[in-house]
Amino acid sequence: MRRFCSHMALNAKMSFKDKSSLFWSFIYPILLLTLMVIAFSGVQTEQKPIAVAVEPGHPFADVFRQIKMLDVKDVNGDEAFTLLRDKDIDGIYRVDGVLLVRGSGVNETILREIGSELTKVSSVYAAGRSLDFTKRYVERGDQKEGMLYVTLSASLGMFALYGYFSGVLIVHHMQANLSPLAARLSTTPISRISYVTAGLVSGVAMSSLQTIGLLFYLKWVWKVDYLADPWRTLLLVLAASFFGIAIGLFIGASNKWPLKAKVPLGVALMLLLSAASGMMGPPMRLFIENKLPWLNRYNPVNMISRTIYRLNVIGSTTEFTENILILFIAGVVLCVASLLFMRKRQFKSL
Amino acid sequence: MTVLKTYMKLLVKNSYAVLPFFVIFMVLSVLIGQGVGGGSTQVFQATRMDVVISSSSENALVSDFATWLESQGHTVTHTMMTEKEAREEIFLERVQAAYLFSDTETELPVVLADQKSGAGYYAGAMAETFFRFRDAYRLEDGTIDRASLFEVLSQEMKVEIDAPEDTDGTESGVATVVGSMSGAAYVLLAVSLSVLPLVNEAFTRPGVFERSVTAPYKVNKRVFELYLGSGIVVFVSAAALFGLSFITMYHYITPSHLGRVAVNYLAYVLCVLAIGNIVSNLTRNRAAISAISTVFSLGLSFVSGAFVPQELVSESVLKVSKAFPMYYYIRANRNSLVWEDMVPDILTQLIFFAVYVGVAIVLQRFAGRARKTIKTTTSLASDIGA
Amino acid sequence: MKVCAMREVVKRYKKVVALDHFNFEIKEGEIVGLLGPNGSGKSTAINCLLGLLAFDEGEVEVFGRRVSPDDMDMKRRIGFVPQDLSFFAELSVIDNIRYFAGLYEQNNAKRDEMVREAIAFVGLEKYGKFAAKKLSGGLKRRLNIACGIAHRPEFVMFDEPTVAVDAQSRNFILEGIKEMNRNGSTVLYTTHYLDEAQELCDRIVIMDEGRNMASGTLEELIDLVDPTEAVHLVLSEPSETVLKMIADMPGVVDVAEDDGKAVILLTPPGHHLSTLLEELKKHEIYYSSLHSELPSLNDVFLKLTGKALRD
Known part of the structure; x- marks a missing residue:
């Protein structure tokens, strides 16, 4: 037990004293999350009033000016066409009742919807009926489903797996054919199980601490609350950290690639998985969801990011237990497989 | 060509660190491109939404609403679900909005959506319109004059798409170009910022640099071959990425549109080459190279609008991104229907390239001078004995 | 053990x-x-x-x-x-x-x-x-x-x-x-x-x-290789006769001239240097410097492997 504690203390000290490890565990995630929040928070997801030109003499010209969703520009003729082509306005309500646009998008659809509604209103009044504009017909329920939430949860999913690097390092301290230090340690009466377990425990603690730190950072600094359900979130973070380290152990032990190859591989792999989960914008995630749904179902970053979002934004525990179990069982399987790889103690070459 | 040959050998030797990275990023590039692929029609298409209607019982109100939504081209799923389940469906992006009807007539139906988004506004507006008009066609006996209602509701404003004479291509083609080429831009930057400094690091290790300088090999030739080596890396990667992007784009763009995009890409590739050389001069630490490459390429892509449309990025962030060529590269792609619209942005990138080359040269000279100073203050014996 | x-x-x-x-x-x-x-x-x-x-x-x-x-x-x-x-x-x-x-x-x-x-x-x-x-x-x-x-x-x-x-x-x-x-x-x-x-x-x-x-x-x-002690002698008046005289001294197995120096091989090493000096004095053979080299590991290595250790 004393040795176990000394292995744990060693791993913890190493993590805190290694600048590179500190950078990837703390500085880089904070940098990236800050960039994302700055880039995507605030105005960007909010539907801004749509800039539009109305040709003089249009029957609904005055009504358009009263609609909050529209930003009517007082231009006409060639000037309006220039603005449309420069994308400074999204459409022109022509006097002949036609809406002129540059493409097919949500803004153009809303412009058509507003124009159509006014046409319909005229028809209703022409038919001798009236519309009640004072009455509320629907309640609006909001769901924070902006790009910011998708990208942030995907990034958190990625960072939760950064225990990968600890996992790789543990193996490189233990497998004699991977580093001179490991060769030296292999000549001592060190218990592999004890060292790996200690590394695993301290790695899970460090990685979880890092993810929880990020959650608090988002909550306190940027008011993005991913800690609405703290206990379940903590459990998820622990399972994710364990799984991350287990992948690191597996990739570390299953081949003889040097550390400087395994680290960029991990960075790139995590980026790929988080991109599939929506870190680089929702379209890629949608593409994967539509074309390769099984991939994202078992994409660990997506599993973690979805669950973080569900627990804390929509208060749902759907797939929570299932995802925790998948991460935990897969982690155990990877750990066992890694130990099998590491069982070999005499090597053909060092 | 000794230096160039060694450069290539070092590249191969470093391939274990670069290759998996490269392959994974190629996949990423294709995915980014695929994610934004669009249709090729020039006829206006209103935004079609996937919506879910939840009600415990089938009644005329719900049924009429569903019928109308479907007539508008939306995909409607009629089922019974709780609010949490509906939120889950929206979160998974299976639907953009959910209409939740309660059992009692007195409670208003709830439109669940991201209310700040355009889709949320549209979903709410559609429901408001339908119920208001339905109310207007309520007869004295409480029933609805459905025939008149649907006749009125079917009236739509006519929409035309403006296609200027000097445009070549379609808006959907532009969307595909922007998505694919932005992905390529990010990957090229990430790969170049990793590979170039990594190989250059080997040439600038203590002792190696001094030996190279003191060898009877012309300095200009050595520097030229180093630049040639880095140029080959960047241009081969760029060509591979362009090829992958082409797979995504070729359905949607015309040959001349492709040509314009290629010219813009070339200007960007030059900038990347110069940035790679600047980073090579700034750091020789392998860990720092990896950190700079990841943070710089990912950060710049986020703020420049490589992953999301530029209009969605806040103004203050865009101001920062204007200090880098990626912003102009993406904007040129967004304006790629008209050559004249692209030219200013391409020229801006070329100016960036010229500035970066100047900075790289200054840094290289500064580094050389710093080394000379160190050399005079330390013993030559360490070099000779090394 | x-x-x-x-x-x-x-x-x-x-x-x-x-x-x-x-x-x-x-x-x-x-x-x-x-x-x-x-x-x-x-x-x-x-x-x-x-x-x-x-x-x-x-x-x-x-x-x-x-x-x-x-x-x-x-x-x-x-x-x-x-x-x-x-x-x-x-x-x-x-x-x-x-x-x-x-x-x-x-x-x-x-x-x-x-x-x-x-x-x-x-x-x-x-x-x-x-x-x-x-x-x-x-x-x-x-x-x-x-x-x-x-x-x-x-x-x-x-x-x-x-x-x-x-x-x-x-x-x-x-x-x-x-x-x-x-x-x-x-x-x-x-x-x-x-x-x-x-x-x-x-x-x-x-x-x-x-x-x-x-x-x-x-x-x-050292005993494994043919052990000799090499004595390098700078003679005041080198001549064929002097070299011949040295060759006949006890313990000397070979004498060669190398650019005015006599290279004398003695065997077994470490035993005959003092005798050699006495003999040189006795025969009134004068020298300006003397340097003795005992056999080393390098000689052993060279002999056993055919190459010097630093090769």
């Missing part, structure tokens, strides 16, 4: 034979030097002894038992100082030694005593709290040694511990190893420096291309 033995050990790396029916053994209390050029198989032999490397044929024993990577008792009794610097670069000197000592000794008081001794042994008292990566090359080497010997092993293997080390650190290291040996440790020391092997080792094993070319004390090894 034998501390370790390798018998007919063959180790191949694909087509390259690193150990070719290699034999050797070490007795308790000895300092044995494994001497050979780079690539001769010294590190491979050590790695086989440590149980890190699988070999193709033969037997390897340590403390009378076949080497097994799971033999914890054996591991507790041995120490290893690898050629590569192998410690935790981020940790301090004390933290490193404490960790390695802690792998052998769980009692805190005893472990701390070991750490103190090891630090004093390698002369790193002033650098205890320094991060290992901040030490100079020579001090790193000393730390590398301290991590391997802190637990007071019975048998220590040093794999070229003085590579790229300054003269001061090198002397410190060699003195330390002698001190360890005096305190009862058996030492296996690999090197390609002749002077180190000559200065330090009780017995030397000469290796080349994975084979044990010869082994024994320095004197025994």
Whole structure:
């Protein structure tokens, strides 16, 4: 037990004293999350009033000016066409009742919807009926489903797996054919199980601490609350950290690639998985969801990011237990497989 | 060509660190491109939404609403679900909005959506319109004059798409170009910022640099071959990425549109080459190279609008991104229907390239001078004995 | 008592034979030097002894038992100082030694005593709290040694511990190893420096291309080759007659002239120089300088392998 504690203390000290490890565990995630929040928070997801030109003499010209969703520009003729082509306005309500646009998008659809509604209103009044504009017909329920939430949860999913690097390092301290230090340690009466377990425990603690730190950072600094359900979130973070380290152990032990190859591989792999989960914008995630749904179902970053979002934004525990179990069982399987790889103690070459 | 040959050998030797990275990023590039692929029609298409209607019982109100939504081209799923389940469906992006009807007539139906988004506004507006008009066609006996209602509701404003004479291509083609080429831009930057400094690091290790300088090999030739080596890396990667992007784009763009995009890409590739050389001069630490490459390429892509449309990025962030060529590269792609619209942005990138080359040269000279100073203050014996 | 033995050990790396029916053994209390050029198989032999490397044929024993990577008792009794610097670069000197000592000794008081001794042994008292990566090359080497010997092993293997080390650190290291040996440790020391092997080792094993070319004390090894002592004499009046006179003196086996100098070979070495000087005086043969060269390990190595050790 004393040795176990000394292995744990060693791993913890190493993590805190290694600048590179500190950078990837703390500085880089904070940098990236800050960039994302700055880039995507605030105005960007909010539907801004749509800039539009109305040709003089249009029957609904005055009504358009009263609609909050529209930003009517007082231009006409060639000037309006220039603005449309420069994308400074999204459409022109022509006097002949036609809406002129540059493409097919949500803004153009809303412009058509507003124009159509006014046409319909005229028809209703022409038919001798009236519309009640004072009455509320629907309640609006909001769901924070902006790009910011998708990208942030995907990034958190990625960072939760950064225990990968600890996992790789543990193996490189233990497998004699991977580093001179490991060769030296292999000549001592060190218990592999004890060292790996200690590394695993301290790695899970460090990685979880890092993810929880990020959650608090988002909550306190940027008011993005991913800690609405703290206990379940903590459990998820622990399972994710364990799984991350287990992948690191597996990739570390299953081949003889040097550390400087395994680290960029991990960075790139995590980026790929988080991109599939929506870190680089929702379209890629949608593409994967539509074309390769099984991939994202078992994409660990997506599993973690979805669950973080569900627990804390929509208060749902759907797939929570299932995802925790998948991460935990897969982690155990990877750990066992890694130990099998590491069982070999005499090597053909060092 | 000794230096160039060694450069290539070092590249191969470093391939274990670069290759998996490269392959994974190629996949990423294709995915980014695929994610934004669009249709090729020039006829206006209103935004079609996937919506879910939840009600415990089938009644005329719900049924009429569903019928109308479907007539508008939306995909409607009629089922019974709780609010949490509906939120889950929206979160998974299976639907953009959910209409939740309660059992009692007195409670208003709830439109669940991201209310700040355009889709949320549209979903709410559609429901408001339908119920208001339905109310207007309520007869004295409480029933609805459905025939008149649907006749009125079917009236739509006519929409035309403006296609200027000097445009070549379609808006959907532009969307595909922007998505694919932005992905390529990010990957090229990430790969170049990793590979170039990594190989250059080997040439600038203590002792190696001094030996190279003191060898009877012309300095200009050595520097030229180093630049040639880095140029080959960047241009081969760029060509591979362009090829992958082409797979995504070729359905949607015309040959001349492709040509314009290629010219813009070339200007960007030059900038990347110069940035790679600047980073090579700034750091020789392998860990720092990896950190700079990841943070710089990912950060710049986020703020420049490589992953999301530029209009969605806040103004203050865009101001920062204007200090880098990626912003102009993406904007040129967004304006790629008209050559004249692209030219200013391409020229801006070329100016960036010229500035970066100047900075790289200054840094290289500064580094050389710093080394000379160190050399005079330390013993030559360490070099000779090394 | 034998501390370790390798018998007919063959180790191949694909087509390259690193150990070719290699034999050797070490007795308790000895300092044995494994001497050979780079690539001769010294590190491979050590790695086989440590149980890190699988070999193709033969037997390897340590403390009378076949080497097994799971033999914890054996591991507790041995120490290893690898050629590569192998410690935790981020940790301090004390933290490193404490960790390695802690792998052998769980009692805190005893472990701390070991750490103190090891630090004093390698002369790193002033650098205890320094991060290992901040030490100079020579001090790193000393730390590398301290991590391997802190637990007071019975048998220590040093794999070229003085590579790229300054003269001061090198002397410190060699003195330390002698001190360890005096305190009862058996030492296996690999090197390609002749002077180190000559200065330090009780017995030397000469290796080349994975084979044990010869082994024994320095004197025994020198006896293996045709031993002669070379006396270089700058004669005041060199002539054929003088050379002939020298050739007839007792112990002289050969005389040759080389640019005004007479090169006289005496055998056995170390016995006839005084006689030669008396004879020169007696025959009134005058000289301006004299220089004597006893046979060295390099001569032995040259004779056994056909190449100089630094080749």
